[in-house]
Amino acid sequence: xxxxxxWSWVYLQLGRFAAILAARLATLHPNxxxxxxxxxxxxxxxxDLVQRYGESxxxxxxxxxxxxxxxxxxxxxxxxxxxxxxxxxxQIETGLREIExxxxxxxxxxxxxxxxxxxxIEAALTRKIGPAGSKLHTARSRNDQVATDTRLYCRFAIDSxxxxxxxxxxxxxxxxxxxxxxxxxxxxxxxxxQPVTAGHHLLAYVEMLERDKQRLSDCRKRLNVCPLGxxxxxxxxxxxxxxxxxxxxxxxGVSTNSMDAIADRDYIAEFLFILSLLGAHLSRLSEDLxxxxxxxxxxxxxxxxxxxxxxxxxxxxxxxVCELTRGKTGRxxxxxxxxxxxxxxxxxTYNRDLQEDKEPLFDxxxxxxxxxxxxxxxxxxxxxxxxNCRKAAExxxxxATDLADYLVRKGVPFRDAHELVGKAVACAEEQDTTLxxxxxxxxxxxxxxxxxxxxxxxxxxxxxxxxxxxxxENVMGEIQRWKVELA
Numbered sequence: 225x226x227x228x229x230x231w232s233w234v235y236l237q238l239g240r241f242a243a244i245l246a247a248r249l250a251t252l253h254p255n256x257x258x259x260x261x262x263x264x265x266x267x268x269x270x271x272d273l274v275q276r277y278g279e280s281x282x283x284x285x286x287x288x289x290x291x292x293x294x295x296x297x298x299x300x301x302x303x304x305x306x307x308x309x310x311x312x313x314x315q316i317e318t319g320l321r322e323i324e325x326x327x328x329x330x331x332x333x334x335x336x337x338x339x340x341x342x343x344x345i346e347a348a349l350t351r352k353i354g355p356a357g358s359k360l361h362t363a364r365s366r367n368d369q370v371a372t373d374t375r376l377y378c379r380f381a382i383d384s385x386x387x388x389x390x391x392x393x394x395x396x397x398x399x400x401x402x403x404x405x406x407x408x409x410x411x412x413x414x415x416x417x418q419p420v421t422a423g424h425h426l427l428a429y430v431e432m433l434e435r436d437k438q439r440l441s442d443c444r445k446r447l448n449v450c451p452l453g454x455x456x457x458x459x460x461x462x463x464x465x466x467x468x469x470x471x472x473x474x475x476x477g478v479s480t481n482s483m484d485a486i487a488d489r490d491y492i493a494e495f496l497f498i499l500s501l502l503g504a505h506l507s508r509l510s511e512d513l514x515x516x517x518x519x520x521x522x523x524x525x526x527x528x529x530x531x532x533x534x535x536x537x538x539x540x541x542x543x544x545v546c547e548l549t550r551g552k553t554g555r556x557x558x559x560x561x562x563x564x565x566x567x568x569x570x571x572x573t574y575n576r577d578l579q580e581d582k583e584p585l586f587d588x589x590x591x592x593x594x595x596x597x598x599x600x601x602x603x604x605x606x607x608x609x610x611x612n613c614r615k616a617a618e619x620x621x622x623x624a625t626d627l628a629d630y631l632v633r634k635g636v637p638f639r640d641a642h643e644l645v646g647k648a649v650a651c652a653e654e655q656d657t658t659l660x661x662x663x664x665x666x667x668x669x670x671x672x673x674x675x676x677x678x679x680x681x682x683x684x685x686x687x688x689x690x691x692x693x694x695x696x697e698n699v700m701g702e703i704q705r706w707k708v709e710l711a
Contacts, residue, residue: 270337279336284582287341288327290376292320294369294452295345297472299360301464307363312356319353320345342366342373363464365456367486367574372452374585376473378495381589382444388596389437389502390710393430395603397706400426404699407681408523408613409622414515418625419617419681422523422608424694425512427702432505434709439498447491450475454482457573486573489581493567496560499588503553506595510546513606517543522612530602545602552591559584620660623679624649626687627659630678636670644668 270278296317303313323345326332338344343366350357404423409416450470453459459482466478479485516524526543534540566580624645631641644667652662660679664671677683689695 275337275339278339278576278579280340280579280582281334281336281338281344283586284341284370285327285334285344286586287370287373287377287582288345289324290373290380291341291345291369292324293376293473294372295320295360297469298364298452298464300472301466301469302359302362304468305462305464307462308356308359312359315353315356316349316360319349319357322352323348340366340370342369363455363460363462364452365454367456368451368454371454371486371488372450372473374582375447375449375451375475375491378447378491378585379444379474382440382495385499385589385592385596386437386440388593388600389433389440392596392600392603393433393706394710395600396426396430396433397703397710399603399606399608400424400430400699401703403608403610404703405696406608406610406613407617407685409616409619410694416616416619416622419622419684420694421685421696421699422613423699423703427699427706429505429509430706432508433502436498436502436505439501440495443491443494443498445476446494448474448476449479449485450477451479451485451488454479454485457483457486483573487570487578489563489567489578492581492585493560493563496556496563496584496588499592500553500556500560502592503549503556503595506599507550507553509599510543510549514543514546516608517546521616522609523616524609525607526602527605527607530598530605545598549595549599552595555591556588559588617681620658620679621649623681623684624659626678626684627675630675631670634670634672644670 299308299313299316302308303310308316323332332344332348334344335347338347346357346360349360400423402423403426404421406422407419408422408425410418410420410425450466450473452469452473453464453466470476470478479488513524513526515521517526526541526545528541530545531541532544534542562584563581566577570577627648628638628641628645631644632638636644648662648664648667649659651667652659655662660676664675685695686697687695689698691698
């Protein structure tokens, strides 16, 4: 099974796996027959409570495809260094592939006494193939093993998330094209400011998401360095071909300082920061949609499939997807803060605190995956109320700045023009009339008899033709550009 397909499968099976693991781990008890990892130095088994406290297999099982890929590459390097025979390598590779299949199909028996996914797989391999399995750990440590696995996990997670972001961008782009000429108010301070189009508004989020994609791509480049071969902190006296291992695993190169390679979790922190910022962007989009869907705005309606009702009030149609997206953004930010807090006081190199990097990582990846999927689906089925948008945009005050610009073109300094229009607005309020029907000559003789042309919405938008502005031509040009970009 290709690894990207496997990722899709893992995400779909996540809930089932988690339930199976939780049930199994909850019932595990000390087993005197279980492998004793520290038996050369220790004379007593680890206490059951400590095993429960220190196990990570209940969540780091997600690393299994990457752990197996790393182990196969490591074993191949051992064979090339003549530490394994070709027959032993084949036994190891075949055994690891069988274990991979067992995990995929939910047949693998995990043990919290073996602490993590690495030892669970290695112990199962040794039981399956015998002495060759016990040779696999030569010239590596769980420290460089987990650093490799998490880099591989992040790399494939980034690839998956990049695809999902592009899917959301396409949904936004389709709506932007449908409503390239739908005029509505733009807001500052949540007060009506100037006219824009719905297409221009939605394209703003396409821009934000593109920056998130760029950050993810940059992060992927930085993390794509292979730490395998760094050992516990100082490499190994048994030298394997690290470059060959890196090449097999798709890394761009190898780490150059063994201590940094083991201690480094920058790539996870950077990844979680990007996911937090991505969440913040989606939260802002959610807030816009919540406002648009309110009776007070009435600009948009979400489908019945993407809203919920009230257990008490039968008339309600709640934008729960948007509200959950806002809420889950706090979770993404919290995961980043949890990791940074765990890292801030650690000396080099590995400390068990670093085990706390995985739950925030896994949770953020799985959270943002679902957030992106559901938002893309919701946006694609959203309806905009063109009539309500237009009605709100017909407020003449939206063109107050245009009126000031009208005076500027007649030679009035902008600050003076701003003051004159401000007086006109105040006068219109006093007379309980609208700015476009006010006799502006009462304010200043600078206003001519041609001010009526200022209060034309289509004309006002056509005039906003500078690059980046919301003229119809600009919006359509951007839509065509994004179609090519996202094809």
